[in-house]
Amino acid sequence: MKKMMGALILGSSLVLSACSSAGGSTEAEGESYPEQPVQIVVPWDAGGDTDAINRVIAEELEKELEQDVIVKNISGGSGVIGAQQTLDAKPDGYTLLAIHDSMAMSELMGQADFGYFDFQPVSLMTSTYDLVATHPENPWDNMEDVVADAEGNPESITYAASIGSTSQLEPALIQTAADIQFNIVGYEGTAKRMKAIVANDVHLGSVSIAAGKEYMADDRMKLLGYTGEERSDEFPDVPTLKEQGIDVTSAVSRGIAAPKDTPEAIVEKLSDALQNVAESESFQERMEELGSEVSYKNTEEYVQFLGENEVEMKESLETSGLLE
Amino acid sequence: MDSILLSFESILNIQTILILLAGVVAGIIVGSIPGFTITMGVALTLPFSFSMDPVNGIALMMGVQVGGSAGGLITSCLFGIPGTPSSVATTFDGYPMVKNGEAGKALAIGLWSSFIGTIISGIILIFTAPILAEWALEFGPWEMFALMLFGISAIASLSDGSLIKGLISGMLGILFALVGSDPLTAIPRFTFGMSELMSGFNFLPVLIGLFAFSQLMSDIKRPPAPVPFNEASNVSYPLPKLLKDMWSSGTNVIRSSFIGTLVGILPAAGGSIANILSYDIAKKFSRKSHEFGKGTKEGIIAAESANNSSIGGSFVPMLAFGIPGDAVTAMMLGALLIHGIQPGPLLMENQPVLVYGIFISFFLAAFLMLIVQSLGIKVFLKINNIPQHVLIPVILLLCVLGSFAVNNRMFDVWVLLAFGLIGYWMKANLFPLAPFILGIILGPMIEENLRQAISVSPDLTTFFTRPISAVLLVMAAASLTYGIISSMKQNKPNEYEQENKESA
Amino acid sequence: MMTVKRDAMNAVILLAFCGLAFYGSTLIPERSLGKTEGDFFPNIIIGILAVLSLLLLVKSVYAYVTSEKQQRTEPKTSLKERWAEGKKVWYTFALFGAYIFIMPLAGYFLSSVAFLFTLYLLLSSNRKRLWLVLIISIVVTYVLSFIFQKFLLVFLPSGVLF
Numbered sequence: 001m002k003k004m005m006g007a008l009i010l011g012s013s014l015v016l017s018a019c020s021s022a023g024g025s026t027e028a029e030g031e032s033y034p035e036q037p038v039q040i041v042v043p044w045d046a047g048g049d050t051d052a053i054n055r056v057i058a059e060e061l062e063k064e065l066e067q068d069v070i071v072k073n074i075s076g077g078s079g080v081i082g083a084q085q086t087l088d089a090k091p092d093g094y095t096l097l098a099i100h101d102s103m104a105m106s107e108l109m110g111q112a113d114f115g116y117f118d119f120q121p122v123s124l125m126t127s128t129y130d131l132v133a134t135h136p137e138n139p140w141d142n143m144e145d146v147v148a149d150a151e152g153n154p155e156s157i158t159y160a161a162s163i164g165s166t167s168q169l170e171p172a173l174i175q176t177a178a179d180i181q182f183n184i185v186g187y188e189g190t191a192k193r194m195k196a197i198v199a200n201d202v203h204l205g206s207v208s209i210a211a212g213k214e215y216m217a218d219d220r221m222k223l224l225g226y227t228g229e230e231r232s233d234e235f236p237d238v239p240t241l242k243e244q245g246i247d248v249t250s251a252v253s254r255g256i257a258a259p260k261d262t263p264e265a266i267v268e269k270l271s272d273a274l275q276n277v278a279e280s281e282s283f284q285e286r287m288e289e290l291g292s293e294v295s296y297k298n299t300e301e302y303v304q305f306l307g308e309n310e311v312e313m314k315e316s317l318e319t320s321g322l323l324e
Numbered sequence: 325m326d327s328i329l330l331s332f333e334s335i336l337n338i339q340t341i342l343i344l345l346a347g348v349v350a351g352i353i354v355g356s357i358p359g360f361t362i363t364m365g366v367a368l369t370l371p372f373s374f375s376m377d378p379v380n381g382i383a384l385m386m387g388v389q390v391g392g393s394a395g396g397l398i399t400s401c402l403f404g405i406p407g408t409p410s411s412v413a414t415t416f417d418g419y420p421m422v423k424n425g426e427a428g429k430a431l432a433i434g435l436w437s438s439f440i441g442t443i444i445s446g447i448i449l450i451f452t453a454p455i456l457a458e459w460a461l462e463f464g465p466w467e468m469f470a471l472m473l474f475g476i477s478a479i480a481s482l483s484d485g486s487l488i489k490g491l492i493s494g495m496l497g498i499l500f501a502l503v504g505s506d507p508l509t510a511i512p513r514f515t516f517g518m519s520e521l522m523s524g525f526n527f528l529p530v531l532i533g534l535f536a537f538s539q540l541m542s543d544i545k546r547p548p549a550p551v552p553f554n555e556a557s558n559v560s561y562p563l564p565k566l567l568k569d570m571w572s573s574g575t576n577v578i579r580s581s582f583i584g585t586l587v588g589i590l591p592a593a594g595g596s597i598a599n600i601l602s603y604d605i606a607k608k609f610s611r612k613s614h615e616f617g618k619g620t621k622e623g624i625i626a627a628e629s630a631n632n633s634s635i636g637g638s639f640v641p642m643l644a645f646g647i648p649g650d651a652v653t654a655m656m657l658g659a660l661l662i663h664g665i666q667p668g669p670l671l672m673e674n675q676p677v678l679v680y681g682i683f684i685s686f687f688l689a690a691f692l693m694l695i696v697q698s699l700g701i702k703v704f705l706k707i708n709n710i711p712q713h714v715l716i717p718v719i720l721l722l723c724v725l726g727s728f729a730v731n732n733r734m735f736d737v738w739v740l741l742a743f744g745l746i747g748y749w750m751k752a753n754l755f756p757l758a759p760f761i762l763g764i765i766l767g768p769m770i771e772e773n774l775r776q777a778i779s780v781s782p783d784l785t786t787f788f789t790r791p792i793s794a795v796l797l798v799m800a801a802a803s804l805t806y807g808i809i810s811s812m813k814q815n816k817p818n819e820y821e822q823e824n825k826e827s828a
Numbered sequence: 829m830m831t832v833k834r835d836a837m838n839a840v841i842l843l844a845f846c847g848l849a850f851y852g853s854t855l856i857p858e859r860s861l862g863k864t865e866g867d868f869f870p871n872i873i874i875g876i877l878a879v880l881s882l883l884l885l886v887k888s889v890y891a892y893v894t895s896e897k898q899q900r901t902e903p904k905t906s907l908k909e910r911w912a913e914g915k916k917v918w919y920t921f922a923l924f925g926a927y928i929f930i931m932p933l934a935g936y937f938l939s940s941v942a943f944l945f946t947l948y949l950l951l952s953s954n955r956k957r958l959w960l961v962l963i964i965s966i967v968v969t970y971v972l973s974f975i976f977q978k979f980l981l982v983f984l985p986s987g988v989l990f
Contacts, residue, residue, distance in 0.1 A: 076523025164510020214668030
């Protein structure tokens with residue numbers, strides 16, 4: 001038994017020393033930050049768009065910070081699970097969170113009891129717009145055809161979307177703007193949605209630019225509209241929804257946040273490093289390959305952006321009847 | 325043809341082969357530790373793969389996957405705990421065979437079945453990938469629902485003992501899988517206010533809890549009789565004998581590999597379903613179906629060739645449509661995306677060297693797996709000599725670590741304990757565990773596809789007017805009836821007396 | 829006969845569970861977001877499970893009634909004997925529960941070493957060379973934590989008490 005006590009003491013002293021060394025670095029207030037690997041929590045599955053973009057960010061950030069940057073996937077609950085864990089993490093700049101619009105969505109829809117401002121936003125990095133796609137066999141050639149058809153037969157046109165996430169907003173917004181009714185069918189995740197469109201299991205769905213290119217070239221999809229403000233460079237022939245009389249733009253804006261109360265100096269240092277990342281040629285090239293636009297905003301601008309984003313989303317959810 | 329030669333050139337260099345080898349070794353280790361899954365292993369290689377060129381990156385992940393699938397076999401046979409979700413059915417006959425004193429034989433047959441399964445599905449892929457890809461598109465919600473129903477009909481023949489208990493077990497599995505946010509409307513269900521339950525129960529702690537605890541606890545309750553020592557088949561199994569064994573089960577190997585490949589092709593199906601489905605089909609086709617579950621080689625062959633061949637199948641939708649079939653291919657897709665390669669219908673035309681390179685490294689991984697594990701089997705068999713009271717604490721610790729690592733939270737470790745208790749209760753009261761697992765895997769997919777189908781067209785006759793769906797539904801009905809009849813025949817002479825004997 | 833009686837009890841437990849599950853499904857809010865509500869499929873499964881549990885109850889009661897009298901009373905294992913048999917199992921479960929309860933407080937290292945060592949004491953009747961067992965427990969725990977933290981980048985609970 002004595003030996004066991006000895007080990008207990010030995011063990012506890014080990015734990016103690018581990019704690020104190022971790023505690024020491026928070027005091028440094030950014031001067032020496034980062035002294036140990038930085039973790040970016042991606043609250044989505046490995047292999048998705050958000051994961052890919054953040055892995056590129058991590059790789060580029062590593063060069064800027066001269067320290068390992070690790071991506072950690074904690075998926076589930078439409079991004080709520082991973083966010084919850086970052087919320088509880090130490091605000092020392094060593095745990096960061098990849099966020100996008102779904103956070104506001106989850107809060108508004110009551111799936112999470114926290115939102116953007118329970119974190120310390122750092123920087124906006126990218127914006128990604130979608131294309132509305134359909135199977136080539138379907139009769140519509142643009143959104144105007146769809147609207148005309150839907151006016152005559154409400155709920156006859158099926159639209160695949162992950163209900164409860166941002167992809168549900170698109171059909172919801174189009175419905176309100178054009179005063180029509182789709183039959184929105186829940187398909188969780190981009191991959192399942194793509195399959196449903198390519199196989200014509202559903203009529204409409206949103207696809208990313210990168211995916212759209214491949215399928216267009218093989219004549220497996222028709223693109224009916226683009227959700228950006230202006231036409232995309234990749235698809236100059238595809239008109240925006242606005243041009244087609246549907247007053248809707250919709251983007252997924254991805255950025256980085258830290259736990260609340262992270263020292264200002266660290267946030268500033270991160271934001272500057274992320275700016276360098278955003279301006280680097282290699283990052284911009286890789287984002288183009290992934291079909292996303294680089295749209296850096298510093299902390300101050302990002303906070304303002306998120307505030308507006310939240311209000312806009314609330315309005316769209318209300319007008320589309322998803323929220324009372 | 326030129327591109328195939330070029331692909332060989334791109335693969336057959338020391339660097340790629342070493343990377344594959346490292347992947348295979350890592351996979352075998354990850355797969356053989358209860359509580360660790362292939363998915364976890366592949367996720368850990370993801371960051372490394374980004375700094376490699378695409379072929380090498382994919383080769384690394386593939387090595388882990390192929391090695392892991394074979395590694396799962398070891399724990400399944402030696403401890404009766406599935407090393408990975410895709411080796412659940414391997415425990416049904418692998419563990420009894422080891423208990424009969426034929427550990428060497430069980431592992432060798434499992435290994436060779438994995439190997440041959442991989443090779444067969446590789447050959448199918450190289451010649452028919454584009455056709456198969458088109459075929460997979462035919463599977464809309466209606467067909468997927470019918471297929472999953474066919475899968476779940478296997479419950480009847482998997483519930484050795486009481487049919488009612490088997491069905492109860494299956495329904496319980498489905499019910500537990502429904503906890504968390506509804507896949508179609510994102511509304512939380514059965515969470516009783518716990519935010520940790522929003523994403524449902526993670527499959528890994530559930531699986532390990534059910535199998536590991538129930539198995540280890542019954543070992544604690546009644547320490548297993550020492551395994552009869554049989555030099556010839558317990559340690560190493562002679563190759564000529566083994567090849568003869570495999571040859572005499574040729575039909576089983578080929579059928580199971582085909583089933584595995586086809587199941588793998590369907591999005592979201594994958595190894596765990598292939599493993600159980602193929603076992604069930606082999607049992608139904610076999611003239612000696614009563615030997616299943618008691619340590620027949622046919623059971624191991626069916627289970628192991630199917631889970632490895634499903635890996636090959638899962639590449640098809642990933643490469644041809646950019647649609648990942650499971651978590652592992654999703655990560656491979658990510659590895660390609662990050663290099664600016666968007667898989668899709670044109671990938672075969674645009675990047676033939678890459679695509680064939682992937683197929684070839686799949687073959688190569690199979691050979692490396694065979695070599696590494698043949699050498700490793702002897703080491704693993706030594707685990708058999710470690711006394712239970714040393715092994716059990718360590719296995720439990722590994723289960724805790726594995727469950728914690730899934731999502732970095734203690735909650736999943738509590739889930740492990742909860743399902744450990746459920747599994748122990750089920751086993752003590754003779755409820756079979758396999759249907760529960762089947763329910764957990766298939767339940768959510770049955771629901772999702774059923775409700776998608778109803779949302780798209782509320783007309784239920786669509787299930788019968790679409791030909792593939794109709795055929796699958798008829799097969800499901802036939803399989804269920806067959807299972808019920810054969811289970812009733814088996815149990816007619818006073819079921820309870822028989823159970824009494826078993827539980828005594 | 830043990831099984832028959834126990835199955836009747838199992839059936840009752842399952843029916844109670846169905847009740848709980850049904851209560852859970854009434855808590856699912858209706859959102860009319862699609863053609864089917866969130867409780868559509870769960871209710872089907874709960875229904876099937878309830879029917880099956882009833883069948884099990886009927887079957888076990890029937891088996892009990894039709895069984896011969898002498899069979900009904902014969903193999904009587906006392907509760908005490910059964911507890912003696914399953915004792916180690918429940919101790920193991922309890923120990924495991926205590927382990928994962930303590931881990932976030934005392935940290936991974938301490939709690940794991942203690943768990944390995946105590947479980948060994950529980951399972952083995954051998955009391956020789958316990959120092960070796962302790963050393964092995966420490967080494968196993970340390971090696972695993974090293975692999976997890978260094979290679980797999982999984983950060984294990986470090987404890988809050990210290």
